[in-house]
Amino acid sequence: MSIALRRLPGLLLVALLVAGGGVAEAHPHVWITAVSELLYAPDGSITGVRHAWTFDDMFSTYALQGIETKTKGVYSREELAPLAQTNVESLHEFAFFTFARADGKKQKFNEPVDYYLEYKDTALTLHFTLPLKAPVKPKQLVLEVFDPAFFIDFKLAEKDPVRLVGAPEGCQMKIQRPSDGSASAQALNEQTFADGGANANYGAMFANKITVDCP
């Protein structure tokens, strides 16, 4: 009995290895090219973020399924309004995939405003503004855009992906893309395990990080 019981855990481990269970990795099904603006009030505080997210060809077509239009293949802003509504409502569950820290302190956003969809060159673009719950005036603001579950692959646009609108003089912006190699897999893996959820924060490896330092 004792020998058998001592051996059991090892054999179960083999079974586990073989079963291939355990940590599962997702892979993206939706690709978004993001252009974002950081909005500043006249007093230099940050009031919110304006996003323009362009979906990939496949998802755009998928999203348009079942939407009636006057002219085939032409979608007006009004015709797309119900879809835009659905989009922003759905995004709520995912915290709009937008994570902001002001001097290291997590910031909260209000529900989006001024949202609409645009259809151009077979791609849908969702425009929306996320107002900060309370405007902040930090020395450093870090904004990250990513899907922790990595169902959506966010990519900042090649050209001018982030604009500071009305930022005070002397503010400096840095952009880190996931392909920079800035997000080291090793560190993040350890961190994600430490966090408890094996892949709860898997997508963080693919985060787009925008850092704004103001004097």
Add this chain to the structure above:
Amino acid sequence: MGFARTLVLGVVAAAVMLMLDGAVHVLMAQNPFGGPRPGSAIEPQIGGIVGWILARQSEFYREISGTIRAAKSDGSAVWTLLAISFAYGIFHAAGPGHGKAVISSYLVANQETARRGIVLSFASALMQSLVAVVIVAICAWLLNATAGTMCNAEKVIEIASYALIAAFGARLVWTKGGGFIGALQAERPAPVMATVTHRHHHDHSRDHRHGDGHDHVHDEHCGRSHGPTPSELAGPGGWQRGLAAIFTVGVRPCSGAILVLVFALAQGLFWAGIAATFVMGLGPAITVATIAVIAVSAKDIARRLSSASEGSGTLIMRGIEFGAAGLVLLFGAGLLFGYIAAERVTCL
């Protein structure tokens, strides 16, 4: 001695997995479809095999939409579409997934043969493709429902499928728990026969199918041991249990396939999308089958090693079966309650 053996076994299993991964890596590095892809857009720095697989997967997937568009004017592009879909399926399946975990655990928990493992893998992959086609055919093509409606339907099926996995696991745990407890008690001489014989009655059909001459204590207790015949493999009762596994794994469609199908439908090439969906399913079928065969073989090795030691051999085997059953239950529960978030559908 026992510990050393276990260690060796574990190392062998790990080595096999690594070798497989390596083989896939080398094979696919040749890039079977067309020339090299310089400056690929997706290079997530997560390094290693996983990162590489993810990158290829995304690449192939993203080529699907363009190829379907091309197929509208150029029929030969359909062949490219099928080739890409196949490649995507292979890479898609390279990562861990619910099918692999459930099917191999199920095979280990039950006295299943490698052959049945292969059949189960292909059948469940086929069902996954079918479910995707049926959902899109009904929702999008017949009812012209919106993507939101379709995605919500997908979500409902997804949750149901997780519940099914958990229920399936619970049932396995229930059956296998009896065998394990029976074996535990068998370690103490007295009440052995009664309990063990009782369990044997439940496991009869299964064990006979598999009792192919291994010096398996279990079978010897039964007093009969014969090799499987094809009719027994597919015989009544045998497939019923298998069908439960197929249904559990296959009921949840791949969201990727649904996207492709809706896209193809919008391009007026629904049939091409359907063909692509079924070809995509081959990848998971092959990988799941491979892992299933490894699982069954590993269990055979474990059986052979453990049968050396008289009584504890049975205990170990029942323990493994019980553990595998528990894995299915844990996996289902984990998916259901969101601890394993990776396979979640995101509706936008």
